[in-house]
Amino acid sequence: MMHADLIDEQDLLGQLRSLGFEVSGSAEQACTTVVCGLNETNARALKGLVEKLYTGSATILPAVRQAIDQQLLPGLAQFKQNQTA
Numbered sequence: 445m446m447h448a449d450l451i452d453e454q455d456l457l458g459q460l461r462s463l464g465f466e467v468s469g470s471a472e473q474a475c476t477t478v479v480c481g482l483n484e485t486n487a488r489a490l491k492g493l494v495e496k497l498y499t500g501s502a503t504i505l506p507a508v509r510q511a512i513d514q515q516l517l518p519g520l521a522q523f524k525q526n527q528t529a
């Protein structure tokens with residue numbers, strides 16, 4: 445039997461919690477919460493997590509990928525833009 449590595453909403457929430465974020469709910473809700481109040485340290489950790497997820501061999505389920513693409517990435521980009529302004 446073959447097992448695929450999958451990143452589902454619970455996996456994402458667990459990884460966000462391991463970085464120190466207090467999150468619950470869906471992947472979209474968690475990602476929205478995470479990007480509020482970013483600082484340099486947690487933005488760097490979040491960027492590393494996203495890079496790890498996107499370059500890893502695990503399959504990211506559509507709801508998780510959508511939350512990352514629509515919430516985390518724009519939030520990180522906005523944070524970076526605000527830091528350089």
